[in-house]
Amino acid sequence: MIKRTLEQVANMSNAELSKPELRLENVHGVSIDTRSIQKGQLFIPLPGPNSDGHQFVRQAYEKGAAAAFWKRDMPNPPEDIPLLIVEDPLQAMQDLAQSYRHQTGVKVVGVTGSNGKTSTKDMIAQILSGTYSVQKTIGNFNSQQGLPLTLLALEEETEIIVLEMGMSAKGQIEKLSNIANPDIAVITNIGESHLQDLGSREGIAEAKFEIIKGLNPDGLFIYDGDEPLLQALVNQQNFLFETLSFGKSDTCNLYPVSIQLKGSGTEFVVQAFPTTTMYLPVLGLHNVKNALAAIAVARFLGISVESIKEQLRHLNLTSMRMETHEGLNGSLIINDAYNASPTSMKAAIELVHSLDQYSNKVLVVGDMLELGPKEEDFHKEIGHYIADKHIQHVLTFGPLARNIADGIKDKNQTIEVKEFIDKQELKMAASSLLDGNTVLLIKASRGMKLEELLEGLTS
Structure with missing residues (x-):
């Protein structure tokens, strides 16, 4: 400190x-x-x-x-x-943090994005910790107050700090970037969070893109190459710093050539290292993409592929992000209740759909908040998305999530859908569906507190 x-x-x-x-x-x-x-x-x-x-x-x-x-x-x-x-005390704290950051000489990795920034931050810190002395943003200290506090907690012997940058309005990421002056900046993706404040996905992309404002000219900008809005912004610029894209597409600088779910983890191979199979102790294609961003950071900082592989095996993500638990009667519970947007909701649903070893797939989904005037349409769209997947049961919680139920019923009458406003009744209904052939996902925005269901559903 x-x-x-x-x-x-x-x-x-x-x-x-x-x-x-x-x-x-x-x-x-x-x-x-x-x-x-x-x-x-x-x-x-x-x-x-x-x-x-x-x-x-x-x-x-x-x-x-x-x-x-x-x-x-x-x-x-x-x-x-x-x-x-x-x-102004807040400005003074920010000035103090910026000055301290430069006095320590620490290298800074800044991470923002609509979804996945906390998981990506955790992955970057895990990989780097095998080679360097590393600190990272704790919890959700990623705001105009939280980021300076994180910097001011920096130990002077720390070599690298990984900073998460959050926002709710234009100009906020630029402010954080100018305080932190990152050597490496990462945008994980562009989703729909903060549509209520920013109006469109284009507005969200522009706001996230502000992370480059304080980026070291000798640094590296890493971004989701599957996102056309980011690619368009990159194409409009003439950067002094390096750029590198990651994603599913082979047009990206880093992309996976194979992905396999293995128990409660994921194996994947990156095209840049075709003879090395990486293992993540978490599920999902979206987590593979987050890992690609972390790998890009590590390679820029000179870390070997073998060290990256070893550190990813020991990954420990911040709680309530694709946590797997042993559920009642030998079932599998996936707790992804920290937050939700249409993008992250679809990623979690796709994961459950892909778990072929389970014949009974249950979604417990709640309201997605802060989506603006089209929030009901976004929820109904999730229902339409579920209707095309191999899902047996959907339990919704909250007034907005009723639109998910309506969307499913519009297109698929075979999925059993039940709506709840009482959490205890929801828990009882969910527990009755659990057996050794069942995987159950818990997913909603943070304000819904659906993680409270775990007590009573897990062994």
């Missing part, structure tokens, strides 16, 4: 010390939450939905904080507490 004197922190964050006589006092880390603040940390008061962090500055100091930011136009600054006076 950052360890600097108050004078150094002031210079790095464009702040003014309220007590210059304390300029040589040290700060060890930062915090935005008095509930978890540690002795010696810098407290950063940020506005929240119900309160402003400035009202907790004294509490932070009494709990051991070394100092705190204070917004210049905020009245009544406490005179007995060391303060760093700034125009």
Whole structure:
């Protein structure tokens, strides 16, 4: 974590010390939450939905904080507490993080995309950790607040940090890219998340493409070559940095020539290494694509194919992303309940469809959120997609997911479809379908909390 004197922190964050006589006092880390603040940390008061962090500055100091930011136009600054006076605490934290990033000399890998960015981040960090000292974004600390906090938690001896970059509006990825100044930038794909804010997939692609704004001219830009919107944006540019595409198509720089599901994992061969079979301990073509992006990062950083293969075998993804569990009566439960969009929903359904060793395939699907005015149409489209697959049972949860049920009934009367608004009733119905021939998928947006079904469905 950052360890600097108050004078150094002031210079790095464009702040003014309220007590210059304390300029040589040290700060060890930062915090935005008095509930978890540690002795010696810098407290950063940020506005929240119900309160402003400035009202907790004294509490932070009494709990051991070394100092705190204070917004210049905020009245009544406490005179007995060391303060760093700034125009805006969030901007000051971002400036501090950017300065610290450059002082450490760490290499930065930035990852964004509509789907798969967390899994791709985990894969990149796993592969690189066999050769380098690596840190990565923890949880979903990928926002205007989260990314600077991740950088400020960086240990100075760390060689590479893998940063996830999230957004909900145009300009946000550009801001994060300029803070992090990545040496390698990755766009996993373009889906439909944030259509409510960005209006179209073209708008989403342009917003994700902002990741190149802070990219090192000597760096590498890695993108989904199966996505025409990204390819069109790449074709319009004249980059100083290298570019590399990955995907299913043989027009990409990296693509798989074979993919086989093996138990609860996936074997695949990349055209660039035709004699090497890679193994992922997770299921799905979309995870193979994520692995290709991670492999591209690793090869740019000089990591051998054998080391990549070995590290992928030991992959441990962030929870609720294609987690496999032993279900009741010998069934297989796939928990992919962390989030959902039409793109990721189709990928998960395709996976279940392809698991030929199971004769009874059950989908438990809930609402996909933040899809804008066409949200009902997107859900019905998922129903039409399911109708063409080898699926026996579909259980929907939530008001929007009813449109999935309607879409299935439009095109396929043989799939048994049931709709639920009570989670306990849903769990009872799902458990009654489980046996040794059954695979059951749990998939919905994070707000639906469908992972709560696992207790009662797993052994």
